[in-house]
Amino acid sequence: MSGFKRDWNGNAKKRDGPKPPPKKVVQNQYTPMFETLRDELDQHHDRRERIIKASRDITALSKKIIFALQRVRKIDKELPKNIQAEVDTRLADISKLLATIAPEIQGINRYRYARSLMCLEELVEALTFLHYLKTQTLITPEQLTPIMDDLVRKAITPPEDVPMTDVNEPAATSPEKPEEKEIPKVSLTQDDYLYGVFDLTGEMMRFATTSTALTGTMAGGGAPGDEEPRTIVEDMHELGSFFEMLPVGPGKRFQWEKKLEVTRQSVQKVERLGYDRTIRGSERPKGWIPDLSGGDQPEEE
Amino acid sequence: MPPMIDPSLFDQIKSKIEEDTTVRKELEQIVDELHQHVSFTQGLLSRIHSTPRSKYPTLLPQVESSIKSQVATVSKLSAFASQYPYYKYNQKWTRPLQDSLSTVLLYTWLSSPTHPLLTPSSLSTFYSVPLNLPPNHDAFHITTEEYLLALVSIIDDLSRLAMNSVTLGDTSLAVEISTFIKDLHAGFQVLNLKNDILRKRVDSIKYAVKKVEDVVYDLSLRGLIPPAAAGTGEAGEAAGEKKEE
Known part of the structure; x- marks a missing residue:
């Protein structure tokens, strides 16, 4: 709004004549139509922008969960406390982010923004890895659905009205205020699941390598009573064959082949570990622990 | 201990991938058909560059009839595609559909001395397919971008x-x-x-x-x-x- 001219003395110059009307956008018979279209496009762009932002954060958080999980050394029902605590905080953050975008990706919009939702693949990777470390099994899509629903629900309904338990609190503020509203769900597509599991094989390979190097035993095994404890080598073989046998997903042939190739390499790395263990493992004296000083592996706490 | 991979998982995923492949194949057929009608209409319309307006009355009816075949194919496409998530497959048809829309827009513009421009809603009536849909309704429609x-x-x-x-x-x-x-x-x-x-x-x-x-x-x-x-x-x-x- 600095719209006046100065004369040669530097004083504001009087306008000759009335102020010209503000420059108008050309109006014609089509303007109203374009204005409607503009509003539609704006809505779409804004929504996409919000989704992309949340997605980027969810991806970063999922990656942090995976890094934390890579500090685990054995497959066990219970994660080490500090790692479980870290996973929980990250998941709580993810939960908040998911809840903000959940309403935007319902129905037709789920696939509309599928490409902006790559974070879900990463999240699946983290969740499948977490599940594997606890149970030594591959989580199914059916098992993932309630976990995803939970994540969204947690952030939408605040955790069980903690202040309400306060004795001094007047009972007037009823704890059950919102009538169980329809909670939007974040659904996973088959691609989210499959590509997440593809990446799981890479994490399993990394886990197998570190845990074998640091503990001298091949991860896996289950209960001590098991006659033939299954190791991660077998699990990798099974996952590898699983993907080899699946028909190539249409539409994403190139991406599929690339992921499959990486999976093949991971399988081979782990089977090499298994071989090394078998052939040289017995040569290691009892209680032998590899030298960790030069390793770039994070220290075990 | 439970197996690594749930035994039913493989068949479940395999059948979903196969279904996806079948859907895409069927869509490709319909889209091909649309593409042919559209190309033919575009070809006819390219004659406007050498046809004086006085001869439009013989040219435009031909365009109109070939547009009718496009509309028929689009409604076939709409019926089929509406069974699946719209944006999962819309890449397959969005180009030929845009081309189809433009032949209709051009045809209507030429067909009257007042040169009417079809709005998105009149275009959607013309094809009898919906326009932008509310998020809870997932079906075939004409998008703003396509228009x-x-x-x-x-x-x-x-x-x-x-x-x-x-x-x-x-x-x-x-x-x-x-x-x-x-x-x-x-x-x-x-x-x-x-x-x-x-x-x-x-x-x-x-x-x-x-x-x-x-x-x-x-x-x-x-x-x-x-x-x-x-x-x-x-x-x-x-x-x-x-x-x-």
Whole structure:
């Protein structure tokens, strides 16, 4: 709004004549139509922008969960406390982010923004890895659905009205205020699941390598009573064959082949570990622990 | 201990991938059919560049009948595609559909001396498929982007026609086109565009504007602008304004 001219003395110059009307956008018979279209496009762009932002954060958080999980050394029902605590905080953050975008990706919009939702693949990777470390099994899509629903629900309904338990609190503020509203769900597509599991094989390979190097035993095994404890080598073989046998997903042939190739390499790395263990493992004296000083592996706490 | 992979998982995923493949194959067939009708219509419409307006009454009915086959295919596509998530497969048909929309837009524009422009909603009535849908309704429809992209492509076609109509001695058509394109250009400037395909295509409109302005300039320089521009008063006026821009 600095719209006046100065004369040669530097004083504001009087306008000759009335102020010209503000420059108008050309109006014609089509303007109203374009204005409607503009509003539609704006809505779409804004929504996409919000989704992309949340997605980027969810991806970063999922990656942090995976890094934390890579500090685990054995497959066990219970994660080490500090790692479980870290996973929980990250998941709580993810939960908040998911809840903000959940309403935007319902129905037709789920696939509309599928490409902006790559974070879900990463999240699946983290969740499948977490599940594997606890149970030594591959989580199914059916098992993932309630976990995803939970994540969204947690952030939408605040955790069980903690202040309400306060004795001094007047009972007037009823704890059950919102009538169980329809909670939007974040659904996973088959691609989210499959590509997440593809990446799981890479994490399993990394886990197998570190845990074998640091503990001298091949991860896996289950209960001590098991006659033939299954190791991660077998699990990798099974996952590898699983993907080899699946028909190539249409539409994403190139991406599929690339992921499959990486999976093949991971399988081979782990089977090499298994071989090394078998052939040289017995040569290691009892209680032998590899030298960790030069390793770039994070220290075990 | 439980197996690594749930035994039923493989079959479950395999059958879903197979279903996906089948859907895509069927879609490809329908889209191919649409593509053929659209190409034929586009071919017919390309004759406008060598057909004087007086001969339109023989040309346009042919266009109309071939548009009818397009509409029939689109409703087939709509019925089939509506069974699946719209945006999962819409990449498959969005281009041919845009082309189809632009033939219809161009046809209607040419078919009347008042040069009507079909709005998105009248276009959706024309095809009897819905327009943008609320998020809870997942079905086949015409999207805003598809409509706008179709518009850009008729602007291109019309700017070419402006030149050719002068060659055919129909200077008033050139003037009419000029008015129309400039109006649309102003309309497009109302939009807030992102760096995407739409933005790229819309950016090309200015060349069409320049092309028709040059034509009109040539005409006015030589005094060839028809007085009162054959009934469309504003067209003459637009040509008069031309020089000061």
